[in-house]
Amino acid sequence: MIQHLLHINHVSKHFGGNVAVSDVSFSVEDGQIFGLIGPNGAGKTTLFNCITGFYPATSGDIVFGAKKINTLRPDEVCKLGMARTWQRVKPLGSLSVLENVMVGAFAMTNSAKEAEMIAQEQLKTVGLVDYANKSAGALPIGLKKKLELARVLATRPKMLLLDEICGGLNHTETDTILEIIRSIRKKGATVVFIEHDMKAVTSICDRIVVLNSGEKLAEGTPQEITNNPAVITAYLGGGHHA
Ligand SMILES: Nc1ncnc2c1ncn2[C@@H]1O[C@H](COP(=O)(O)OP(=O)(O)O)[C@@H](O)[C@H]1O
Ligand SMILES: [Mg+2]
Structure with missing residues (x-):
């Protein structure tokens, strides 16, 4: 049976007169990697x-x-099993990599010992074990993004919302992150993925929603989306940077 884990039902968000999100509806199924794309300022x-x-x-x-x-x-949303990453990653620079991930784990446990265990496990998932005691602020952007993933994974989420987790990364770094996302899904999590890089999105997502000026422009499989003339126009005309 298909199970909807997240249901967005006619959602709008206004900032004064600015309609950032306008009457958007879609559903994300349990176990999906779901893409949310659109030009800058689309409302993602x-x-x-x-x-x-x-x-x-x-x-x-x-x-x-x-x-x-x-x-x-x-x-409260986090406790229900939903975790998100930030478009601009901001680790606690004075803390170590391990301590940053423990901060995530403390959302779910009060035990320092357990938090450390969970954090170590997630450092392994993202390939940062060797950096555990390094200062988080000193990491290059590619590793900061991995740290951000480990931090949210430490909350043991059912669903991860990733906001441009591959933003600013080169192709090799992007591929590594995509591999980690696939491994996370294999372990049973559901992923909603905001991304600019069309190639990354279409290679990993089961289903994609396109936002444009706050409205849902299209929804479908990666193939349906890349062949959709309205999507192509929005992307070419929307100041998209590949
Ligand atoms: N806190 C805020 N206050 C006022 N306007 C905002 C705020 N956050 C976002 N917006 C506006 O909402 C629109 C959508 O922005 P955003 O959701 O950041 O787009 P995207 O992530 O797709 O690039 C933009 O016009 C932006 O200026
Ligand atoms: Mg954004």
Whole structure:
């Protein structure tokens, strides 16, 4: 049976007169890697902020599992099993790599010993074991992105919302992150993936929604999306940087 893990139902978000997200609906199924794409300013990050409790939606419903989460706080949403990464990664620079990941783990446990165990496990998942005691602030961007992934994985999420996790990375670094995402899905998590790099999106996603000026422009398989004339126009005309 197909199970919807996340249901976005006619969601809008206004900032004063600016409609950042306009009447957007779609569903993410359990176990999917789901892509959310669109030109700069399309409303992708704003939608993530509404889903994860950082902004209340102006209207519409957001349902996670069987629970309506519209009015929950970010920490409450996290406890339900949803974790997000930030477009601009900001590790706690004065803490070590391991300690940064432990901060994620402390969302789920009060035991330092358990938090360290979980953190070590996630450093392994992303390939940062050798950097555990290094200062997080000193990491290059490619490793900071891996650290960000480990930090959210340490909350043991059912669903991960990744906001341009491959942004600023070269092809090799991007491929490494995509491999990690595939391994995360294999372990049973569901992933919603905001990404600019069309090649990355179409290579990894089962299904894609395209936002443009806050509205849903298209939804479908990677093949349907790349062949959709409206999508091609929005991308070529939308200041997209490959
Ligand atoms: N906190 C905010 N206050 C006012 N306007 C915002 C805020 N956050 C985002 N916006 C506006 O919402 C629109 C969508 O932005 P955003 O969600 O960041 O787009 P994307 O992530 O697709 O590039 C933009 O016009 C942006 O200026
Ligand atoms: Mg954004």
